[in-house]
Amino acid sequence: MISLAGRDILHAWGKFAFTGVGLGLLIGVTLSMAGVYRGMVDDGKALLDNSGADLWVVQQDTLGPYAESSSLADDAYRGILTMPGVAAAANVTYLTMQVRKGERDVRAMVVGIAPALRGVAPGWPPYLVAGRQITRSHYEAVADVSSGFALGDRLAIRRSQYTVVGLTRRMVSSSGDPMVFIPLKDAQEAQFLKDNDAIWQSRRRSEANPSFNRPGVPGLFDAVIASQSSNASVNAVLVTLKPGQAPDVVAESIRRWKRLTVYTRAQMEGILVGKLIATSSRQIGMFLVILAIVSATIVAFIIYSLTMDKIREIAVLKLIGTRNRTIAAMIMQQAVALGLIGFAVGKISATFAVPIFPKYVLLTPLDALAGLFVVLVICVLASLVSIRMALKVDPAEAIGG
């Protein structure tokens, strides 16, 4: 038996091709949206992976340092280092801000990393694609390549200038902003240091406050001013464990004895995916549903139009003894063929569009497979209306009168 659907497609290939391309672009947008979501999740995981930490120690009762702000004393890590099972602990600060280079600026997550030999302390970029790690205590930076910065570039972060000495890759925040690593002291200043006017006004207030500026206590006022000018806070302490240590056990120990909040890798992933990008994922999910409905409507309309165009031929086919299932198969095969053309075009267009997106878009084979399945289901469902109409055609319509 010949394929009636195949012959019809070959006969009207132009109509099918154009329709398939149109549908394909829609499917391409849908696949890209799914890729955007996957990219967000992967960014979150990359953030956790690249930090090199097994535990995140943060301010008590906060979801820091990524989902909420968190502030810890910068000497807290020393006590954590003494806890059983802890191999290394390092302070870290995170601050998302506009990093300027000349006239332009880039939104980036500035990460303050504690001085250490590479690989000894967590928080450092685990690998570089160019240049070297930070070796000086101040004014050097390592940037993610997606920031667009190059080796030797001079970056302005708050009031200081930094030279890019190394470039890394896939070091991004959970929202996809590239990371710029700078020494911890510089990062603490960038995050907590006030501007000159604010410092001056703060001094005036303190000077006018008799509690801080007592006539009979020399040196008190200077000590207060010094404490206001310095900053001893970090956002989190990243902890790595000794081999064979259970993260939950060590985390519980730190919680108990240091009265801090501690998250394991699994808990932190839950915070990132379940809380930080949950709204975005719901938003994307809504878009996917809308796009699926639009695609289904388009396929249904196209197949309906194609079937309407053949209504006389269908009446003749029924009159000359064609089985209902042959006619139904013809319509369904055309819908499925349209879906396959659309999916192929969509996959190709999404693949080519990925590098154009400003943020990371991850197209996974499993998503593509799921997309193909959904497209086929939509096409089959969309063809049902047309099949129902075709099966209702009276073969007597082929006979005049």
Next chain:
Amino acid sequence: MSDYGIRIEGLRKRYGKGDTAVDALKDVNMQVAPGEVVGLIGPSGSGKSTLLKSLGAVIEPSAGRMVLGEQVIYDDGWKVRDLRALRRDKIGFVFQAPYLIPFLDVTDNVALLPMLAGVANAQARARALELLTALDVQHRARAMPSQLSGGEQQRVAIARGLVNRPPVILADEPTAPLDSVRAMAVIRILNDMARTYETAIIVVTHDEKIIPTFKRIYHIRDGVTHEEAGEGRAFA
């Protein structure tokens, strides 16, 4: 072989019920022998289309008896379970417009019926080509219907009607869209095919040009058929 390609006795068809009932066919009696071509003529509303649809197993008559060859297909009710297969295997159709499937070439338009009946593609195409050759359109075998002239399309439609060797062909105004020369050619072909394939052909027509060619004519008026002898003129 049966003496009749098709035999219809006391066929009736009533639409609706009660006061609104309409008797489209009141008493139809016809007999067409294998190899014979008869005309069925009548004014609009006389019941031609209803009769054609009843003969074509598209609508169910209300009463009467229809016999195809030696098979009783209707006797106050269908005697055949699969009407679709009956139409495919036992009844050929030729329409006023050819209604060829536009996305199949000429050969496959004709071969489709045997293919639907389960005949292998190659065998079905061979049978189609044989008929196309008999109808002198074999040179257009690979053409699409849109590339054919009106006469060629009608010949392909006739080939399609004949391809499953049905005992009866129902031709509904087959010459209506054709000029007199082509119309006579189609009638000649139908007669040739009827003789060659021992098929009974009923031609429903208003066409004054072809009516004199029938040896027997059935007139239908108000749902009742009357048989009369035709002129049986030789084809021009």
